[in-house]
Amino acid sequence: MSSVDYQLVVGLEVHVQLKTLTKLFCGCSTTFGAAPNTQTCPVCLGHPGTLPVLNREAIRLAIRTGLALNSTIPPTTKWDRKNYFYPDLPKGYQISQFDQPICQGGELKLPGDETSSPRTIRITRAHLEEDAGKSMHDESSGSADSRIDLNRTGTPLLEIVSEPDIRSAEEAKQYLTELKLLLTYLQVSDCNMQEGSLRVDANVNLHLQRGDELVATPIVEIKNLNSFRAVERALVYEAQRQREVFEDTGQRIGEAPKQTRGWDDNLQVTKVQREKEESSDYRYFPDPDLVPIMLPESWVTELKSDLGALPAALRERLKTEFGLSQYDADVIVNQGPDMVAYFEAVASNLKDAKRASNWIQQDVMRTLNDMEYSLADFSIKADDLAKLLQLIEAGELDNSRGRDVYQWLLDHPGTPEEGMKALGIASVGSDDLLDLCKQLIGEHPSAVSDFKAGKKQALGAMIGAARKLNPNANPGKVKDLLSQLISHED
Amino acid sequence: MTTGIESKDVLKVAKLAKLQLTEEEVKRLVDELSQIVGYVDQLSSVDTTNVAPLDHVLDVTDALRDDIVISSLPRESALSNAPKEDGETFLVPPVLG
Structure with a gap:
């Protein structure tokens, strides 16, 4: 095959662990990394006769996320049981939301960059559900059994489902990057992929032009995507694979059951896991243990007014109020809310905000990187950097002497003026x-x-x-x- | 009343519920399930055009709790009902993938 003659079509399901102290339906701690099975109780162990009681904070974080995604928050939401058997699911069903999710519809705007223009990806829905436990199978131990840790069981997840609006592997990465940034600003999740607080599944197929006809290949769900890079690579691989399978079999959507494949990061391939059970096989039904939840408009309005500045608005602010380029605004906003506050504190004391942007990108960010510091640990506070840059702006120092003072400030407690004195830099009368x-x-x-x-x-x-x-x-x-x-x- | 429950429906539900049934049990369940589904089907004869769906039989909403940690079970108790455990985790037949 000579050139790419298909259109990749992708929808993403992102499972976000919400940053609550306790589980969705019981008071067990959600702290990551505790010794196995030390954070369980009769409710999350699924013992008979127990009753789940919903965590208000999980609802608050879900609504907050929905509002930031422009979702509709309905007046009521309810709970359903999704029935399946797996050893890490003690009750034999997962409490989830089927037909009345807490966030309905919505969108995520991708800002675009040098090579791509801005795009809007529609959100289908976002619903709350409880997480399962963890199965471990250590083949080297010689044990025939799998070990189950139920600490994670019942941790609140928000599953954010996009429409199949994503058209390339690169765009999938942009969507995930922007979503993660948004969730970080909202402080609803740690978004730590290593700890599993952000998990991604991708639904993928191809649209091919065959004469006058647009043909779609069967949809494949890819699981086990443990990094954004894995998502990108798996999509590139899967597009190629589906193209080849279509050449061989001519199978179209509906002519083969939906397949679930797992990404193998070592071999860089997707492997078939199972033929997807039809949705009705989960035999969803309303959970009789849980009453519906009212989401009064007054609460939603209050949460909306409390959203704070979000990435898209901050980029605009840095561009219009401080005259930064799209690129510079992106770099600073992508560092998170602390960096934006730091930048604004420095830049608002200077005639030229671009000088603050340059120093932050070239010097501050490099220092933080090299020393693996977060901004909170960084010894040069915004006031000090502002003073240093004011001295440069006033011609008391040139850039290279300024860097000497910057280095001095990293190594010593003190002000920029004290640094100049210590370094023998005196302004010449x-x-x-x-x-x-x-x-x-x-x-x-x-x-x-x-x-x-x-x-x-x-x-x-x-x-x-x-x-x-x-x-x-x-x-x-x-x-x-x-x-x-x-x-x-x- | 015939509800159209056949043995293949019983076998499908049994498979999803991870139940193994003898031929006799299947026969008995076809009858029993037909009766139950037939009973529920009667409800369909009521005109519900202007009736809102009932999500829950209790006239209660918003049973919420605050996000406050309470102590979990000692691990020993958590594992105590398991058919097989190793002092740290529940042990189950191998789960692959």
Whole structure:
């Protein structure tokens, strides 16, 4: 096959662990990493005769997320049982939401970048459900049994389902990146993929043009996607695979059952897991143990007013109020709310916000990276960086001496002024500067006459010499004063 | 009243419920399920055009609790009813994949 003659069509299901202290239907802790089976109780163990009681905070976080995704929050929501057997699901059913999810419809706007334009991906729904436990099978231990840890059982998940609006692997990554950023700003989840607090399944098929007809291949659900990179690679692989299978079999959507495949990160392939059970096989029915939940408009309105600034709005603010480019605004917003606050605190004290953006991107972010610090641990507070950049702005320091002070501030407690003093950087008084320039003019007669003849770059040699005579002399100021003096000589 | 429950329906439900049934049991369940489904089918004869669906029989909503941690069971108790355990985890026949 010569070129790509198909359209990839992808919908994503993202399971987000909500940042509650306790489980969805009982008071057991949700802390990650506890010793196996130390965070369970009769409710989450599924013992007979127990009753689930819903966690208000999970509802609050779900509504908050829905509002940020422009979902409709219905006046009531209810609970259903999804029935299936698996060893990590003690009750034999998962409490989930079938026909009345807490968030209905919605959208996520992708900002676009240098190579892609902004797009809107529609959200189908987001519903709450309880997480299952963890099965571990260690083949090397020689044990024939699988070990089950039920600490995670009952942890609240919000499953966010997109419409099949995603058209490439790259776009899937953009969607996930933007969604994760949004969830981080909302503080509804830790979004830690290593700890499983953000899990992704992808529904994938292809649209092919066959003459006048648009043909769709059978839909495949890909599981076990443990990183955004895995999502990207699995989609690229799966597109290729489905294209080849279609060439062989000609099977269209509906002509083969929906398949579930797992991504193998080592082999970089998807492998068949099972033929997808039809949705009705889960025999959903309303959970008689749980009463419906009213979501009064007053509560929803209150939560809406409490959303805070979100990434899309912040990018706009950095662009319009501070004059940053789309790229610079993106970089800062992607660092999270703390970095945006840091930037704003520095930039609002400067004439040129771009200077704050440059220093934050080139120096602050590099330091944080190198030292694996978060902004909270960073010793140069916004006030100090603002002061340092003000000194540069005022011509008291040039950029390279500024970096020396920055480094000093990293290593010592103190203010930028104290740093300058400690480094022997003194601002040169105007009398001293005048004397210096007069001396230079006296010592460089040929450069002076070259400059008079119109060779502006002739000043370069004199500025270099100035630096040797007095390293604290600001080259910009020397240059200005020199050209002033020489021009007035005649 | 015939409800159209056949042995293949019983076998499908049995499979989903992980039940193994003898031929005799299947026969008996076809009869019993037909009666139950027939009884429920009677409800369909009522005109419910203007009746809102009943999600729950109790006239109660919003049984919510605050997000406050309470102590969990000691692990020993949590594992105590398991047919097989290793002191840390529940043991079950191998689960692969």
